[in-house]
Amino acid sequence: MMEEFFLRALIAGIGVAAVAAPLGCFVVWRRMAYFGATLAHGALLGVALGLLLGIDPVFGIAASSIVIALIVTGLQRQRALGGDTLLGILAHAGLALGLVALAFLPSVRFDLMATLFGDVLAVTWSDIFWIYLGGSAVLAVLALIWNALLAVTLNEDLARAEGVPAAPVQFAFMLILAVVIAIAMKVVGVLLIVSLLIIPAAAARPYARTPERMAILAAAAGALAVIGGLFASLQWDTPAGPSIVAAATAIFAVSFTLGTLGKRIS
């Protein structure tokens, strides 16, 4: 008989993976992996802000993500620094400032390791409720903007000339990305969130002929990684979040190898 905490972890993890993977497809298509990492690292600052202001960390994370997204968008036009340098500065500044801010809160009981690497075995039914509520909202928005976002991803000029409201669509995407980071933090932590976004998407690519199929396959790969990682963690007593990411990487390695070999043969 499965322990209840383990069942909760499975339900929470699968929910997060199923939402993160389709979004991760766009992260991969739009070459935004480092942007995702920057949002995730900055989320630690959001957690600290949430604790300082006495509000739910989820709202702190949403706020920090929106600020980072606005800074990145605003600084994209400058030419003095490359985009990767800028994202690197923001990511690590967010992480460092978050850690510094937490040091000012000695009275607050706070599990830093859980924030950095997740603590999926400790999720409550209330956490699960929020994961599924937030996740449904994210998927609903994604379905709504899917075609427009795809058009903008292919070519922004062409999409705009065809009447797609590119800026609002891109902003909506950044918002739902922030929500996914907020709900995924509990499962894999801020340092590993991006892996749940991009690894399942990358694993799905060789077997997908349409964008939609890639999103569905990625969600399946993500859910499989959660199941595999959690059982492995139970079996060998390894940390749950990193085990999920390790399982995702194994799935990717198999998929990539078979996919490349398959292409060479056919």
Next chain:
Amino acid sequence: MPAVPGTPVMSPEARAPGLLIEIEDLAVKFGTATALSHVGLKLSGGEIVSLIGPNGAGKTTLVRVAAGLIAPTAGTLWRRPGLRLGYVPQRLKIDRVLPLSVRRFLALAGKASRAEAETALGEVEAAGLMEHSIHDLSGGEFQRVMLARAMLRKPDLLLLDEPLQGVDLGGQVSLYDLIGRLRDRHGLGVLLVSHDLHIVMAATDRVVCLNHHVCCSGAPEAIRHHPEYVALFGPEAARRLAVYAHDHDHDHDLAGNPVPPEPRP
């Protein structure tokens, strides 16, 4: 009536009936850099205008202004009310990580039905490509698919930014022929950026030579004797303005094989 910069003005009475777009005294600045100044351009239905000019001359900027993608810093842009645009941007590269068939790519153009997509692909003589992956197309096939997507908008005006890039020489000729036929069949206006300084399509009604301002414009044969054209590109270039006045006895299909010529009007 003074027009607000960048806003299409709604006073068609004074304009020629077939006029699609009119740009007057246009300037575009990016920060302190002036991309375009004092540029004027008129284009009517059924007319093909080729833009030539050196790299960085502002050709793409002018097309993007016409497409409504950048607002002019000064000057006016008038578009016929209800004007429908078909746009083919420059250097569209689709990352292989995004799986996409031609059908799905065309479906992104808007609310086009399956049948409309098939008609559009047939019009650019690429009907067989519908289920192909967009990544496996040749340069010429890809530009035809881009044209099909533009045609799906049922355009009055085609804005083509270097539609021949990545297309081999034989394919270039047939692509120019195709653009000419689309113009004839639908009475389209075409504004086309030429990828080559010296070659414009034979069916061009007017060549506009751009170098931040309009250096000169005129019929393809007239322009190569224009002193400003000669000054800009040198007498050697003036001799090399080879107009595509080809008169070949065969065409090429998409695979490059010779085929009998299509009857031309």
